[in-house]
Amino acid sequence: MNTNFMHIVLADDDEDDRLLFSEAIEETKVESKLSLFHDGQQLMDYLHSTNSLPQLIFLDLNMPIKNGMQCLKEIRNCPKLKDLCVAIYSTSSSEFDIEETFINGANIYINKPNNFTELCNAIEKVLQMNWQYHTSSLNKDNFLLRI
Amino acid sequence: MKIYLKFDFNKTCKKVLEDCFNQLGVTYTISGLGEVDIENPLNAEQLEWLQTTLNSYGINIIDDEKSALVQRIKDTITEMIYLDEKAKLYKVSTYLSDKLNYSYNHLSNVFSETTYSSIENFVILKKIDYAKTLIAENNLTLTEIAFRLNYSSVAHLSGQFKKTTGLTPSVFQRIIMKRKELS
Numbered sequence: 651m652n653t654n655f656m657h658i659v660l661a662d663d664d665e666d667d668r669l670l671f672s673e674a675i676e677e678t679k680v681e682s683k684l685s686l687f688h689d690g691q692q693l694m695d696y697l698h699s700t701n702s703l704p705q706l707i708f709l710d711l712n713m714p715i716k717n718g719m720q721c722l723k724e725i726r727n728c729p730k731l732k733d734l735c736v737a738i739y740s741t742s743s744s745e746f747d748i749e750e751t752f753i754n755g756a757n758i759y760i761n762k763p764n765n766f767t768e769l770c771n772a773i774e775k776v777l778q779m780n781w782q783y784h785t786s787s788l789n790k791d792n793f794l795l796r797i
Numbered sequence: 798m799k800i801y802l803k804f805d806f807n808k809t810c811k812k813v814l815e816d817c818f819n820q821l822g823v824t825y826t827i828s829g830l831g832e833v834d835i836e837n838p839l840n841a842e843q844l845e846w847l848q849t850t851l852n853s854y855g856i857n858i859i860d861d862e863k864s865a866l867v868q869r870i871k872d873t874i875t876e877m878i879y880l881d882e883k884a885k886l887y888k889v890s891t892y893l894s895d896k897l898n899y900s901y902n903h904l905s906n907v908f909s910e911t912t913y914s915s916i917e918n919f920v921i922l923k924k925i926d927y928a929k930t931l932i933a934e935n936n937l938t939l940t941e942i943a944f945r946l947n948y949s950s951v952a953h954l955s956g957q958f959k960k961t962t963g964l965t966p967s968v969f970q971r972i973i974m975k976r977k978e979l980s
Contacts, residue, residue, distance in 0.1 A: 752972045753979060755976070778914055781912075782912075791933075794963075795963055
């Protein structure tokens with residue numbers, strides 16, 4: 651079904667994490683297309699230049715050149731990008747980090763899970779929830795999800 | 798040798814459709830490009846054949862009736878949660894089947910097929926979405942919100958809120974308030 655097709659991007663500097671993530675995305679039921687970036691700057695260059703914006707962005711917090719938090723702030727301050735749905739995908743489980751990202755406009759915070767099954771479940775939940783927000787007139791301003 | 802072609806796409810498409818439906822052996826009228834009236838309903842086997850055959854020409858059958866029904870289910874749930882005071886007296890299943898004139902079983906199947914999610918989940922999502930709005934905009938207490946959304950207790954609401962969003966209502970409120978200060 652075409653309406654269920656979701657364009658997703660991930661920015662993460664760790665190659666293994668990128669690989670695991672794309673395998674997990676393939677395991678989910680939601681049809682999607684995934685684009686990968688290895689640092690924040692590369693992602694932002696892409697977002698500023700593309701005409702077809704993704705429905706969902708996954709951001710690692712610790713990345714070289716431009717980190718996840720800088721990307722998040724830049725996205726929220728850019729008229730073209732500010733309505734994008736942003737998920738933070740990080741190993742940090744500090745409550746301070748988590749609240750900080752939400753306050754700065756993240757919609758979703760995922761602690762990188764320790765095993766592949768948990769990762770699949772987390773991604774499945776995020777995609778479903780995100781899809782509902784895109785199709786069901788829910789209030790996007792209040793879209794916060796922590797996994 | 799090379800030959801050069803010019804197409805009349807309308808005629809091409811019409812001919813493809815005619816060939817398909819003739820082969821299927823049903824009475825039909827092509828009522829415009831993209832719409833075919835079939836006199837008698839197709840059985841599952843015929844529908845599958847038609848889908849496969851049309852697919853090979855790059856034509857897809859749109860499940861629009863289903864999407865339309867899903868939309869009506871969502872609208873009815875929204876109405877039930879936001880507007881209808883009396884709706885509190887009914888179960889969601891009874892309310893939906895009464896309003897939409899389908900068995901709940903049918904509604905539930907169509908919904909799950911199309912959205913990858915269940916009606917029950919959607920109701921929870923919608924109620925929590927409303928609770929969020931009430932927390933963020935109206936500064937209502939959880940007790941008031943629980944009552945308004947027909948939860949049996951504050952604990953039940955908090956539990957469902959935490960399960961749906963991963964955050965407690967008070968953390969959620971704090972984040973929204975800080976966001977407002979920031980902007």
